[in-house]
Each structure stands twice: as C-alpha cells, then as structure tokens.
Amino acid sequence: MKKPLILLFLSFCFASAFAQTQKPPLHGKHWMAITGKPLGATAGAMIFNQGGNAVDASCAMLAAVCTMWDVLSWGGETQALIYNPKTGKVIAINAMGIAPTGATVEFFKEKGMAYPPEFGPLAATTPGTPGGLMTMLAEYGTMSLEQVLAPAMEMAKGYPIEAQTANMIENNKDKIKEWPYSKKVFLPHLGEEREAPYPGEIFVQEDLYQTLKKLVDTEKAALATGKSRKEAIYAAYERFYKGDIAAEIVRGAREQGGLFTMEDFAKWKVKIEEPLKVNYKGIDVYKLQEWTQGPALLQSLNILENFDLKSMGYNSANYINTVYQSMSLAFSDRDFYYGDPDFGPKSPMKGLLSKEYAKERAKLIKEKNDPEIGPGDPYPFQGETNPFKHLLTNRKEALVYDRPELPIQGEDDPFLDHFLAGTTSIQAADEEGWVVSITPSGGWVPATIAGNTGVGMSQRMQSFVLDEKLNPFNVLEPGKRPRVTLTPSMALKDGKPFLSFAVQGGDTQDQDLLQLFLNIVEFGMTVQEAAEAANIHNYQIQSSFGAHESKPGAITLNSQVPAWVRKDLQNRGYKPNMLERTSGPLNAIWFDWKHGTFWGGSSNHGEDYGIAW
Structure with a gap:
C-alpha cells in the first residue's frame, strides 16, 4: 500500500x-x-x-x-x-x-x-x-x-x-x-x-x-x-x-x-438496461427494473411525497406509522406484480410508478396500522383492465403468516433470518x-x-413462487430470472450525481435505503449520520426466502426510541421488538458539488469499510 x-x-x-x-x-x-x-x-x-x-x-x-x-x-x-x-x-x-x-x-x-x-x-x-x-x-x-x-x-x-x-x-x-x-x-x-x-x-x-x-x-x-x-x-x-x-x-x-x-x-x-426512476422533490431516484424489488422504493417515495414528513419529526410515532404503512403498500404491490420483464405477463410498471396511483394508495394510510393492506390495482392508471383481479380476492389463502399474534421473540428469532440475512x-x-x-x-x-x-x-x-395466486409475474419457468431483493440505488439532482447508496440484507434492503434517503433529504443529516441512524423494519411484507412468511404489524425499533413512542405505536396496533443497531449495513457516497468533494458513509452495523483519497 x-x-x-x-x-x-x-x-x-x-x-x-x-x-x-x-x-x-x-x-x-x-x-x-x-x-x-x-x-x-x-x-x-x-x-x-x-x-x-x-x-x-x-x-x-x-x-x-x-x-x-x-x-x-x-x-x-x-x-x-x-x-x-x-x-x-x-x-x-x-x-x-x-x-x-x-x-x-x-x-x-x-x-x-x-x-x-x-x-x-x-x-x-x-x-x-x-x-x-x-x-x-x-x-x-x-x-x-x-x-x-x-x-x-x-x-x-x-x-x-x-x-x-x-x-x-x-x-x-x-x-x-x-x-x-x-x-x-x-x-x-x-x-x-x-x-x-x-x-x-x-x-x-x-x-x-x-x-x-x-x-x-x-x-x-x-x-x-x-x-x-x-x-x-x-x-x-x-x-x-x-x-x-x-x-x-x-x-x-x-x-x-x-x-x-x-x-x-x-x-x-x-x-x-434502462433503469426505472421517479422524481422526489426535484431529485431523480434510479432503481433497477421489476425483476428486483427496487421499484418498491420508488413507489414508497411517490406515496410519501403526499405527506409533510419533516413536520412530523424524525422517528416520531406519526412518522414511523406513515413510513411503515407506505412500505406495506409498496411492498404488497412488489409481492404480487413484480417479475422478469422478459417473460409474460408484463408487469404494470407504468401504473405502479404513476403519481396518481400513489395518491390513491396514500389515502389508505390510517392512524392505526392496517394488517389487511394488500396489493392495489394499478392497471386503470395505465388505461387498462387488471387481468388478475380474480387472483387478488383469493390471494390470502396462499399466504403464510408467522405467529401473527406475537411480536418477534428477540434478536435470535429464526423469523428474522430470512428478512435480515445479508449480502x-x-x-x-x-x-x-x-x-x-x-x-x-x-x-x-x-x-x-x-x-x-x-x-x-x-x-x-x-x-420464485410456484403458485400464481402469490404472484403471477414471478412463477418459476426455465430460463427465467427470479424477482430478487438485490437493489443498488442512485440519485441525481440538477442532472448531476447526488447520492449513490446500497445496503446488504434481504427484504429490508429497500426499507433501509428509503430511510437513508429521507434522513438526508428531509432531515438534513450527513451521509454518515444517515448511515448510522435508527431505522425501522417492517415485517408485514412477504419474505422472499424460505417459507416466504410475513408478520403483520411486527416492527423492529431501535432501543433508543423513547418509551412513549413505543407505547404510542403499540396503541396503533404495532408489535415492536427492540434492537441496538437498526441502520442496516449501509454504504453511500454523497456528492458535495459546492466544494468538489465526496462524502462517504459506512454504517456501524456490519464490517463495511471505506477508503478515500
């Protein structure tokens, strides 16, 4: 060296x-x-x-x-x-x-x-x-x-x-x-x-x-x-x-x-390929296509654009409730509509990523958690009729729930393995x-x-899934790519790089990346502060691994979240478990165009490490 x-x-x-x-x-x-x-x-x-x-x-x-x-x-x-x-x-x-x-x-x-x-x-x-x-x-x-x-x-x-x-x-x-x-x-x-x-x-x-x-x-x-x-x-x-x-x-x-x-x-x-993108308050955010879970972050941003997040306060009960349910809405669409675009049927991405569809989905966010949140119908927002509406009514029969009446039983709960296992x-x-x-x-x-x-x-x-009731777009076929959790991210502002970010994990990846982005854009954190900040994790979504379980209302909170916030969330129907480190092993680069330099962030969650010159 x-x-x-x-x-x-x-x-x-x-x-x-x-x-x-x-x-x-x-x-x-x-x-x-x-x-x-x-x-x-x-x-x-x-x-x-x-x-x-x-x-x-x-x-x-x-x-x-x-x-x-x-x-x-x-x-x-x-x-x-x-x-x-x-x-x-x-x-x-x-x-x-x-x-x-x-x-x-x-x-x-x-x-x-x-x-x-x-x-x-x-x-x-x-x-x-x-x-x-x-x-x-x-x-x-x-x-x-x-x-x-x-x-x-x-x-x-x-x-x-x-x-x-x-x-x-x-x-x-x-x-x-x-x-x-x-x-x-x-x-x-x-x-x-x-x-x-x-x-x-x-x-x-x-x-x-x-x-x-x-x-x-x-x-x-x-x-x-x-x-x-x-x-x-x-x-x-x-x-x-x-x-x-x-x-x-x-x-x-x-x-x-x-x-x-x-x-x-x-x-x-x-x-x-051409990446997918949405604009959030003047910032273009890019993700891979619907063979990944990446568009769920874009959908979440579209939904959250309808709320004044900054006025709620970072990690207040109102903020956590809003972000949690926005993820439930976006990821339930992921679980049903995403798959390899090289195979039919073609995912309705135009409708899913439309601002109008997001406005309708945002209206479903309630003061208390809704454990019944499921996929929406984006087809009318691209001028079409949903050919899979009949599957939506029968979908719950195929879902697997992990002890939905109980909170997660500590850091070693096997249920967490499939959600948090890293890359x-x-x-x-x-x-x-x-x-x-x-x-x-x-x-x-x-x-x-x-x-x-x-x-x-x-x-x-x-x-992959083997039952089209779960997701008709991600049913196994030879030669097909599975819908994966892997999801690098990039954002441009005024046509120039603003933020490059990624994280290891499973279904929590775009949850952590969403919160990193909001920490910087809404709450003015530096990239290192945002990489270490106390994220939440949502388990109401369907796991992409193992038995593909979900646990409606289950939420991971950082142990530093105040007792009154926890109590408020419990009254709203959430079942919290507490962990000391909840940022996810985030890595990110923020571009300081005023000074012509890079800022790097690497969370304290794992063994991630950076070098710069």
Missing part, C-alpha cells in the same frame, strides 16, 4: 475517537471505495492507485469480496447502476442468473416443496457475477481483467480469513459435509473439533485460483493475437460460459443433483465523474461448490 493510504488509515482511526458518529465520515477529492469488508475496500484502493477508474475499482472490489465469501461467491449474481459522465446517463446492469432447464413448477411440487429449496444444487440459478464483472469492465472500465483480478487471485492463493466468515463455516459444517467439493474447500481441519478455518488462518482456494487464472490466460492469449482490450475480456467471458469452466460447473452441479446444462450457460447473457454492497466514485453502485449476492455459506472450480453456486431459486 502506498504511503498516502497509510496516513489516511491512521487519520481515520484517530478521527473516530472524536467523531459524533461512531464512525467518522469519509472525505475524498480524487476517489472513493467502500464495500462490505476492509480487505475488499483495499482492493479497490489498489486499483485506484494504479490509475483505474471507479468501474475498474468496483470490479476489483467485487472480485475480492466474492473470493472472501462476504456472504456471496463467484457463482452468485450481480446488479449494478453506473453513472456515465460522458453521457450524463445512469446505466443498469442485469447480471442475474436464470432458472436452469428442468426447473419447473411441477418438478418441485412433485418433491413436495412449496418453493424451491433454500440450499443445495437445486437452489441454484446460473452464475451471473463473472459475466456481470467482465461486462462492466469491458464496456466502461479502462484496465485489463488481469489487473482487476490480481487482488482476488492473490487472496485465492491464501488470505487471513476473517472471524465472521470462519465462524459461519464452522456453524454450517454439517450442511457443508453433504457436498464433497464444498467439504474439500471449506473444512481444512476435517475430523478435528473445529473443522473450519480459524480466524486469521491463511485460507487457500486453489481451485478458484485456477479458474480465475484460466480467465486471465484467455485474455492474454487474445491480446497476443491483436484483439482489443474489450475483445480480450469478452474472450474470457466466452470461456467461462461456453468453454471448459462452464463444462466443469455443469458436471459438478449435476453430479450433486443439480439441473444445469451447457445450453443454460451458453444462452444466458448480461443485460444492459454485501459496493460503492465507488472518481474525479472523472464515474459512479458505481452494486449489490451482488448469491453463493453464501453454506454454498454448494460446483466441481473442481471453487465456484459456489447461487441460492436464488427460492425467490
């Missing part, structure tokens, strides 16, 4: 003792790199120090956190928003894998499953992250694949594993032992009392190193024949999805009971104007590793 970074790190440590927030804000003039682990942020800083742009650095961070198993792996999925300063446009990257051949509703119902499983080879969609990384780098980066993969490849040869990941492996070792290739990688002390790596132990992934080396070797060979940088990266892309790497992943997956075929890999493509997030910006927001995921521990590749497979199939 170069000397300026060492000085910056020391100043970061000393400043934290005097900051009003638990972490100090980051300040940068040239670049900023933030992600879920300190080593991951260092990988981004290394690339910036070598002259790379924000896309190069974000690709290096993505590769590093996948290699570190920061609740994701190389076989998972990547979703990104990129601001291109040359065009002034926000670009959406869809690197979500697809359901494999043979993954049908009938297949899983014959196995007695209400949803595809949470773990194992039958939970896997095709890998998206390698293709997403290489596409971003080829189209918008400046460096070679060899350069941006160098930190990850060094880590694959052996890095000191962090306690969080090491202990997660140990806690899941019984599941890991079901899959031979996972056992080989994750359990170096097989037969001993502790079979996982120890915290700080050098964790070696030779198979993964060889897989990454194949990509770099392919790029080198293409360059040697006169191919351009972009063409050489895409040659590596082709090898991963159509060559020997794909063949070994398919073989290893099928050996363990999976459904992948070579055709599934060959036909999959990264999609570069990672990546934020990067540079002085040229490139801005990147990524929420990658998939292939978390315990992951099924596919053959001798070191690649952990995704578990995203569980986000």
Whole structure:
C-alpha cells in the first residue's frame, strides 16, 4: 500500500475517537471505495492507485469480496447502476442468473416443496457475477481483467480469513459435509473439533485460483493475437460460459443433483438496461427494473411525497406509522406484480410508478396500522383492465403468516433470518465523474461448490413462487430470472450525481435505503449520520426466502426510541421488538458539488469499510 493510504488509515482511526458518529465520515477529492469488508475496500484502493477508474475499482472490489465469501461467491449474481459522465446517463446492469432447464413448477411440487429449496444444487440459478464483472469492465472500465483480478487471485492463493466468515463455516459444517467439493474447500481441519478455518488462518482456494487464472490466460492469449482490450475480456467471458469452466460447473452441479446444462450457460447473457426512476422533490431516484424489488422504493417515495414528513419529526410515532404503512403498500404491490420483464405477463410498471396511483394508495394510510393492506390495482392508471383481479380476492389463502399474534421473540428469532440475512454492497466514485453502485449476492455459506472450480453456486431459486395466486409475474419457468431483493440505488439532482447508496440484507434492503434517503433529504443529516441512524423494519411484507412468511404489524425499533413512542405505536396496533443497531449495513457516497468533494458513509452495523483519497 502506498504511503498516502497509510496516513489516511491512521487519520481515520484517530478521527473516530472524536467523531459524533461512531464512525467518522469519509472525505475524498480524487476517489472513493467502500464495500462490505476492509480487505475488499483495499482492493479497490489498489486499483485506484494504479490509475483505474471507479468501474475498474468496483470490479476489483467485487472480485475480492466474492473470493472472501462476504456472504456471496463467484457463482452468485450481480446488479449494478453506473453513472456515465460522458453521457450524463445512469446505466443498469442485469447480471442475474436464470432458472436452469428442468426447473419447473411441477418438478418441485412433485418433491413436495412449496418453493424451491433454500440450499443445495437445486437452489441454484446460473452464475451471473463473472459475466456481470467482465461486462462492466469491458464496456466502461479502462484496465485489463488481469489487473482487476490480481487482488482476488492473490487472496485465492491464501488470505487471513476473517472471524465472521470462519465462524459461519464452522456453524454450517454439517450442511457443508453433504457436498464433497464444498467439504474439500471449506473444512481444512476435517475430523478435528473445529473443522473450519480459524480466524486469521491463511485460507487457500486453489481451485478458484485456477479458474480465475484460466480467465486471465484467455485474455492474454487474445491480446497476443491483436484483439482489443474489450475483445480480450469478452474472450474470457466466452470461456467461462461456453468453454471448459462452464463444462466443469455443469458436471459438478449435476453430479450433486443439480439441473444445469451447457445450453443454460451458453444462452444466458448480461443485460444492459434502462433503469426505472421517479422524481422526489426535484431529485431523480434510479432503481433497477421489476425483476428486483427496487421499484418498491420508488413507489414508497411517490406515496410519501403526499405527506409533510419533516413536520412530523424524525422517528416520531406519526412518522414511523406513515413510513411503515407506505412500505406495506409498496411492498404488497412488489409481492404480487413484480417479475422478469422478459417473460409474460408484463408487469404494470407504468401504473405502479404513476403519481396518481400513489395518491390513491396514500389515502389508505390510517392512524392505526392496517394488517389487511394488500396489493392495489394499478392497471386503470395505465388505461387498462387488471387481468388478475380474480387472483387478488383469493390471494390470502396462499399466504403464510408467522405467529401473527406475537411480536418477534428477540434478536435470535429464526423469523428474522430470512428478512435480515445479508449480502454485501459496493460503492465507488472518481474525479472523472464515474459512479458505481452494486449489490451482488448469491453463493453464501453454506454454498454448494460446483466441481473442481471453487465456484459456489447461487441460492436464488427460492425467490420464485410456484403458485400464481402469490404472484403471477414471478412463477418459476426455465430460463427465467427470479424477482430478487438485490437493489443498488442512485440519485441525481440538477442532472448531476447526488447520492449513490446500497445496503446488504434481504427484504429490508429497500426499507433501509428509503430511510437513508429521507434522513438526508428531509432531515438534513450527513451521509454518515444517515448511515448510522435508527431505522425501522417492517415485517408485514412477504419474505422472499424460505417459507416466504410475513408478520403483520411486527416492527423492529431501535432501543433508543423513547418509551412513549413505543407505547404510542403499540396503541396503533404495532408489535415492536427492540434492537441496538437498526441502520442496516449501509454504504453511500454523497456528492458535495459546492466544494468538489465526496462524502462517504459506512454504517456501524456490519464490517463495511471505506477508503478515500
């Protein structure tokens, strides 16, 4: 690491003792790199120090956190928003894998499953992250694949594993032992009392190193024949999805009971898309399309624009009641209307994102919580008749409620796992104007590793539904992308970047991101204050994981919320549980155009970390 970074790190440590927030804000003039682990942020800083742009650095961070198993792996999925300063446009990257051949509703119902499983080879969609990384780098980066993969490849040869990941492996070792290739990688002390790596132990992934080396070797060979940088990266892309790497992943997956075929890999493509957006009080907020939950944040903003939130006061009972119900309204629409736009039926996004529809939905917010809030009918707001109105009347029969009469039973309540289970997030910006927001995921521990590749497979199939009563737009089909929770965010003001933000988590992601945005826009918080602020979590929505349960009226509050606010909310029909940290592991960059600098925020909730210069 170069000397300026060492000085910056020391100043970061000393400043934290005097900051009003638990972490100090980051300040940068040239670049900023933030992600879920300190080593991951260092990988981004290394690339910036070598002259790379924000896309190069974000690709290096993505590769590093996948290699570190920061609740994701190389076989998972990547979703990104990129601001291109040359065009002034926000670009959406869809690197979500697809359901494999043979993954049908009938297949899983014959196995007695209400949803595809949470773990194992039958939970896997095709890998998206390698293709997403290489596409971003080829189209918008400046460096070679060899350069941006160098930190990850060094880590694959052996890095000191962090306690969080090491202990997660140990806690899941019984599941890991079901899959031979996972056992080989994750359990170096097989037969001993502790079979996982120890915290700080050098964790070696030779198979993964060889897989990454194949990509770099392919790029080198293409360059040697006169191919351009972009063409050489895409040659590596082709090898991963159509060559020997794909063949070994398919073989290893099928050996363990999976459904992948070579055709599934060959036909999959990264999609570069137009993001969706709404304007909130002069700020354009961008999210990925309806194959994610991202539009629910946009719907929430449209609804909340009808209220004077600032006058209610931050985290007052009135404010919490209004925000909670706005999320219930928006997410109930998510649960019924969102799905892969490449498959029919087509989601009614024009109606869902219309200001007129939001005004009608806002009228449903009451003084007390309404546990019966359900999907609305957006079709009239795009001049059409709802073809699924008959399903709305029967939908409640298919819903699963987790002990709705009880509050959440403490921090270890299993119900919370599906809502709060994290992934990672990546934020990067540079002085040229490139801005990147990524929420990658998939292939978390315990992951099924596919053959001798070191690649952990995704578990995203569980986000499909098998019953159209739940969501006719997200019913499982081969070749289809599931509706995911992964949801990077970006906002522009006066045509320039205003805020880039993302968070790890499950169904709470757009809840935390909504509140971060409101904390800054409505209550004037700095980005670090907003990243640490006391959020609420709503569990009236349907979980996208496991048994897809919901718990109407259940709410997480920060332990610092006053007793009288809690009592007021209980009188309004809410069932609160209290946690000390409720911000969510938020990462964000705010753009200070007055001074020409970046402000970085990284919450005190997890192990997220940033470096700037």
